[in-house]
Amino acid sequence: MxxxxxxxxxxxxxxxxxxxxxxxxxxxxxxxxxxxxxxxxxxxxxxxxxxxxxxxxxxxxxxxxxxxxxxxxxxxxxxxxxxxxxxxxxxxxxxxxxxxxxxxxxxxxxxxxxxxxxxxxxxxxxxxxxxxxxxxxxxxxxxxxxxxxxxxxxxxxxxxxxxxxxxxxxxxxxxxxxxxxxxxxxxxxxxxxxxxxxxTTDMMTKLRLKFYFYNILEDKLDSAFFQEQTLSVIMFDIDFFKKFNDTYGHACGDYVLKKVAEIISDSIREEDLASRYGGEEFTVLLCNAGKDEAMLVAERIRKRIEQTTVFYEGHNMQITISGGISVFNVETNPVRSAKILVDQADKALYVSKRTGRNRVTVFDPSSQNENSAKETESILEKTNS
The missing domain is CATH 3.30.450.40 (GAF domain)
Structure with missing residues (x-):
């Protein structure tokens, strides 16, 4: 041949x-x-x-x-x-x-x-x-x-x-x-x-770090804008976290952080992203998810944590978290900045913390949640006095 x-x-x-x-x-x-x-x-x-x-x-x-x-x-x-x-x-x-x-x-x-x-x-x-x-x-x-x-x-x-x-x-x-x-x-x-x-990974909780979260959020936000999709950010904060460190030591606080991170990771989809935002704060990016879907996920995480009893060195501890949600939408909330979207979730979280904790609040762009949060704080201060 x-x-x-x-x-x-x-x-x-x-x-x-x-x-x-x-x-x-x-x-x-x-x-x-x-x-x-x-x-x-x-x-x-x-x-x-x-x-x-x-x-x-x-x-x-x-x-x-x-x-x-x-x-x-x-x-x-x-x-x-x-x-x-x-x-x-x-x-x-x-x-x-x-x-x-x-x-x-x-x-x-x-x-x-x-x-x-x-x-x-x-x-x-x-x-x-x-x-x-x-x-x-x-x-x-x-x-x-x-x-x-x-x-x-x-x-x-x-x-x-x-x-x-x-x-x-x-x-x-x-x-x-x-x-x-x-x-x-x-x-x-x-x-x-x-x-x-x-x-870009937090070695203790195995979640992503803050700056990585922002980079991914920027990309997803651009994509959601051009494809006219929804996108949600959830910010969580562990309620009264300081008491774990003060009462049982910082090793206990670390254990609580790892437990919460584990529950958050186990409660979201593979295409979503969770991060340790800093201290006892966590953020979650939900791709192609609107207000109802985000609230469903946030409430699922909040309830799972509330119903979980943490055992640490012979002590039974209950943990609760508060949450805030912001939703990108090309019609109702067409923000183009990842920082603004996270800030909106943070403002909603502020409302949850100031109105009883262990709850989730959704940011409403039309009602100026920032002012509402300040008014709520003022009312609570007057009530307490």
Whole structure:
């Protein structure tokens, strides 16, 4: 066959050869443009989950496979690369724990290589490896290390290839080089996202920090404005938090903060965002949610916390929180600033704190809640005197 192709190439006319060269250059240019767009896609988000989803879908589309999965170390100092929920279109065996120890010979081998592998190559290299058996259960067509400066940031597992006419079931050298390039771009993005993830997370509560919350809120607010969607912010404050520190010590206060953060995180959707705003204050961003949806979520969180008995060093403690809600709406509250929207939630929270605590108030742009809060404070002061 090779001899036949050589003869055919020799018998090509100059015009045919020129046409073939032009076609090859055009393909290279197109592929370079594709890589540029892929790079832009990977760099366009600082959120970890959407980034992983983007990597998987790009790999699947470019390599024409039915699914893909990504083993990564999701936490700083983790001892394992885990698949977790970072997969799409591949069958998972619920009896298998999909993790690979960072100190395993397989990881050491992949870290020292700049190649991609099929399962057979790795099985021959590590015939008794339990990690290979874990990967084998995914029925991969290709295993691709995510390398950055001689450091392994993850392992991309490609699923079964989609049957297409004139497309071989085996990967060509060109295709392997292409997926390696995608993996290199993905590795940079994963590394950067991991650094951002670590530097924007409160180590005690595991919630996002204030400035990260503002960055995401700004992006979501712009998107909601142009798509004419609603968006809500909830601000919570733990009632009488100082008494926990004064009565049982700061370790108790930290325990209370972690418990409240856990309940808040468990009460919102994956696409929403919770943060530790500062001290005993928390904020929640609810995407595509109006007043009713926000009140439902806020009340669910408030009631769960109220009904939770916290045990600390032999003491039973009850916790309550107060909340304030602000809602972006292009007609009733078309604010374009994240700070203004958060300030509105803070003003509503102020009303909740001044009118009894353990309740949630919604900011009403038409009634000037700021003045209402001051009037409420004045009335309470007169009543108390």
């Amino acid at each position: 090779a001899k036949k192709n050589a003869i055919s190439a020799k018998t090509q006319t100059p015009a045919a050869k020129e046409k073939q060269v032009i076609a090859e250059f055009e393909k290279h240019i197109y592929d370079l443009q594709q890589m540029l767009e892929i790079s832009k896609s990977f760099c366009s988000t600082i959120e970890f989950s959407p980034l992983i989803e983007s990597i998987l879908y790009v790999a699947m589309a470019q390599m024409r496979v039915t699914g893909a999965g990504l083993f990564i170390s999701e936490e700083f100092g983790s001892e394992y690369f885990k698949l977790s929920e970072n997969y799409s279109g591949i069958a998972i065996d619920p009896t298998i724990e999909y993790k690979i120890g960072i100190d395993s010979p397989l990881i050491e081998f992949l870290s020292s290589s700049s190649s991609v592998f099929d399962l057979h190559e790795l099985s021959e290299k590590f015939p008794e490896s339990q990690e290979i058996k874990v990967i084998e259960s995914l029925n991969p067509s290709l295993i691709v290390p995510l390398m950055l400066k001689n450091h392994l940031n993850g392992i991309l597992v490609m699923g079964e290839r989609i049957f297409v006419k004139n497309l071989s079931a085996d990967y060509t050298t060109y295709e392997k080089n292409e997926i390696q390039t995608i993996a290199s771009l993905a590795s940079v993005a994963v590394h950067n996202a991991s650094l951002i993830d670590q530097s």
